Amino acid sequence: MKYLTADFGSTYTKLTAIDAHREEIVGTAAAFTTITTNVMNGFHEALKRLETAIGTFAYDKLLCCSSAAGGLRMVALGLVPELTAKAARTAASSAGAKVIRTFSFEISETEREAIEAIEPDLVLLCGGTDGGNREVIVSNARKLADAKGDFSIIVAGNKSADDEVTTILSASSKNFVITENVMPQFNQLNIEPAREEIKKLFIERIVQAKGLSGAQALAANEIIPTPLAVMNGCELLSKGTGDTEGIGDLMAIDIGGATTDVYSMSHGHPTLTNVQVKGLPEPYAKRSVEGDLGMRYSLRSLVETADLDKLAREIDFPVDEVQAWIDACRRTPHLLAVEGSREQAIEEALARSATRIATERHCGSWESVYTPFGQVFALTGKDLSEVAHVIGIGGVIANSPHPAHILEGVKSEGEKSPHAKPKQPGYLVDKRYIFASMGLLSQKDKELALKLLKREIVSL
Amino acid sequence: MSKGTVVIGVIGADVHAVGNKIIDFALREAGYNVINLGVMVSQEEYIQAAIETDADAILVSSLYGHGEIDCQGLRDKCNEAGLGDIILLVGGNLVVGKQNFEEVETRFLDMGFDHVSPPGTPIEGVFDYLEEAIAARKK
Numbered sequence: 001m002k003y004l005t006a007d008f009g010s011t012y013t014k015l016t017a018i019d020a021h022r023e024e025i026v027g028t029a030a031a032f033t034t035i036t037t038n039v040m041n042g043f044h045e046a047l048k049r050l051e052t053a054i055g056t057f058a059y060d061k062l063l064c065c066s067s068a069a070g071g072l073r074m075v076a077l078g079l080v081p082e083l084t085a086k087a088a089r090t091a092a093s094s095a096g097a098k099v100i101r102t103f104s105f106e107i108s109e110t111e112r113e114a115i116e117a118i119e120p121d122l123v124l125l126c127g128g129t130d131g132g133n134r135e136v137i138v139s140n141a142r143k144l145a146d147a148k149g150d151f152s153i154i155v156a157g158n159k160s161a162d163d164e165v166t167t168i169l170s171a172s173s174k175n176f177v178i179t180e181n182v183m184p185q186f187n188q189l190n191i192e193p194a195r196e197e198i199k200k201l202f203i204e205r206i207v208q209a210k211g212l213s214g215a216q217a218l219a220a221n222e223i224i225p226t227p228l229a230v231m232n233g234c235e236l237l238s239k240g241t242g243d244t245e246g247i248g249d250l251m252a253i254d255i256g257g258a259t260t261d262v263y264s265m266s267h268g269h270p271t272l273t274n275v276q277v278k279g280l281p282e283p284y285a286k287r288s289v290e291g292d293l294g295m296r297y298s299l300r301s302l303v304e305t306a307d308l309d310k311l312a313r314e315i316d317f318p319v320d321e322v323q324a325w326i327d328a329c330r331r332t333p334h335l336l337a338v339e340g341s342r343e344q345a346i347e348e349a350l351a352r353s354a355t356r357i358a359t360e361r362h363c364g365s366w367e368s369v370y371t372p373f374g375q376v377f378a379l380t381g382k383d384l385s386e387v388a389h390v391i392g393i394g395g396v397i398a399n400s401p402h403p404a405h406i407l408e409g410v411k412s413e414g415e416k417s418p419h420a421k422p423k424q425p426g427y428l429v430d431k432r433y434i435f436a437s438m439g440l441l442s443q444k445d446k447e448l449a450l451k452l453l454k455r456e457i458v459s460l
Numbered sequence: 461m462s463k464g465t466v467v468i469g470v471i472g473a474d475v476h477a478v479g480n481k482i483i484d485f486a487l488r489e490a491g492y493n494v495i496n497l498g499v500m501v502s503q504e505e506y507i508q509a510a511i512e513t514d515a516d517a518i519l520v521s522s523l524y525g526h527g528e529i530d531c532q533g534l535r536d537k538c539n540e541a542g543l544g545d546i547i548l549l550v551g552g553n554l555v556v557g558k559q560n561f562e563e564v565e566t567r568f569l570d571m572g573f574d575h576v577s578p579p580g581t582p583i584e585g586v587f588d589y590l591e592e593a594i595a596a597r598k599k
């Protein structure tokens with residue numbers, strides 16, 4: 001059996017050729033994504049490059065994922081920011097969507113306009129536990145019914161409001177579906193049903209509307225969002241298959257031009273004694289996306305958050321020099337730093353900051369209280385302090401001569417730090433960007449995908 | 461039908477966990493829908509839970525003697541969050557040492573609590589009050 005996986009990215013279409021009989025990745029190749037004309041043009045170009053390198057590749061099955069044309073753009077609505085709004089965002093992110101913004105409480109007219117301006121593909125509407133608050137989800141359903149734009153709505157809130165929400169949305173021209181509450185009881189997370197609906201709508205809306213039907217016609221799978229494929233790859237490597245063990249708890253970092261994605265595969269149970277667990281539980285397989293941390297399109301906000309002076313001090317460079325490179329990158333997003341140059345050192349410092357800030361947001365946090373009986377901690381979110389593996393995925397990290405230096409941004413800043421970040425992780429890198437491909441392959445052959453992941457994801 | 465939704469928890473940095481479990485059990489047995497936040501609960505957590513679950517009452521416990529500081533401003537925050545008519549109860553060992561309860565009660569009532577229990581009151585002691593107050597609120 002020979003598999004070809006295709007990842008239709010926003011810029012590149014990446015192919016990976018796998019020979020199951022030889023248990024090998026025989027080659028990878030990439031070409032520009034051609035979504036505006038015919039997505040298959042880019043695919044054929046990449047295939048030509050692949051075959052130039054490895055000879056004719058007669059594949060039996062084609063498996064595809066896509067984040068082309070902006071990926072699956074979503075907006076999430078909930079009631080309380082730390083509760084159903086967070087549950088909604090968690091559900092959408094872990095389905096591989098790009099959550100552009102999360103709204104909470106009753107939305108205002110201005111916020112409705114903000115949603116219209118985002119032009120989302122999908123809106124996830126949540127709010128209230130089952131039997132809990134219903135006014136807010138009903139009011140927000142009305143606002144969405146009136147909103148301009150051709151987006152679908154997934155309703156996953158208080159079940160007692162389902163009938164009323166159905167009546168409101170049926171009277172509009174919006175396509176909608178009702179599913180189980182993301183938080184049926186207080187602090188109980190139930191994201192699977194909403195994730196399933198997001199996957200279905202991805203196929204209906206994105207694959208058909210965004211020019212991927214040509215690829216779908218040839219594919220042996222239903223096209224899934226690329227981040228979901230990456231997440232499936234991470235989960236497989238962590239948990240293993242029924243027969244073969246995985247490598248256990250891990251985190252993965254993917255720094256792109258526009259976003260920084262962080263994945264964690266871990267229950268994140270507290271590792272300290274005297275800990276009270278607070279807040280919404282989080283899923284074993286968690287993904288977070290930071291839209292303000294990226295190496296090109298989100299460079300300005302990255303530098304703002306990381307602090308320019310601090311960045312310059314870290315590498316002992318004049319502030320002006322750092323600023324000059326940042327300006328150049330913003331003018332020319334395709335700019336690449338020359339190997340071994342001073343610019344590359346700046347790139348690494350930026351990537352390390354993105355890693356640090358994105359993991360701080362992804363990991364849980366501790367708050368400590370002193371009592372006469374010693375310190376007591378309250379933990380919100382996942383305790384990832386004992387995660388043993390941190391993997392850098394593709395791009396900036398894989399191309400850097402010092403990937404471990406960038407990845408060290410995940411590391412905990414010591415006892416006093418409130419962030420439950422890894423204390424002593426080992427670093428690995430996905431040099432050939434195969435996570436998405438292996439996530440796809442796992443749909444057909446889990447054992448092989450796991451074997452290849454273990455071989456390809458190398459320790460630094 | 462449940463008699464109403466009650467959010468419970470031990471406020472502040474207080475870790476006395478045993479009474480909280482008993483209250484949880486007793487209220488459920490009595491027919492309430494209980495949202496138990498456990499120990500070390502902040503004012504914000506009570507309010508967030510009450511909003512999502514559309515709660516009728518918040519029942520605050522404080523056992524370690526710092527209740528007065530921990531409870532200040534809870535009613536104001538409820539008002540701010542649109543929970544103006546939520547019933548607020550408090551009990552446990554609210555202050556340090558033996559103080560005149562009437563004075564303590566007045567201070568907590570002034571803070572905006574609807575009902576204040578003296579030390580040693582079992583939870584059953586507020587069942588009648590709770591039932592009436594919730595019925596009155598729902599009218």
Ligand code: B12
Pocket residue numbers: 371372373473474475476477478479480482483519520521522523524525526549550551552553554555556557577580581582583585586
């Ligand atoms: C066990 C215990 C501890 C354990 C707690 C273990 C745990 N995780 O639960 C530990 C050792 C950690 C501890 C620590 C401290 N404790 Co202590 N502790 C006790 C002790 C001995 C028993 C508490 C208990 O479980 N009681 C049994 C349960 C069932 O009763 P309860 O908690 O009172 O709850 C019932 C009622 O109060 C009522 N109730 C509670 N809330 C509400 C609310 C409403 C509306 C109503 C109607 C009723 C109600 O219903 C509950 C169920 O029946 C008490 C003394 C005592 N005998 O009560 C001291 C006691 C509560 N602790 C006390 C103190 C001071 C402390 C410390 C500050 C340090 C110290 N000097 O001991 C620390 C504080 C730590 C912290 N940050 O919270 C004092 C409080 C003094 C005060 N408020 O005036 C007490 C009273 C001891 C004393 N006499 O000095 N403690």
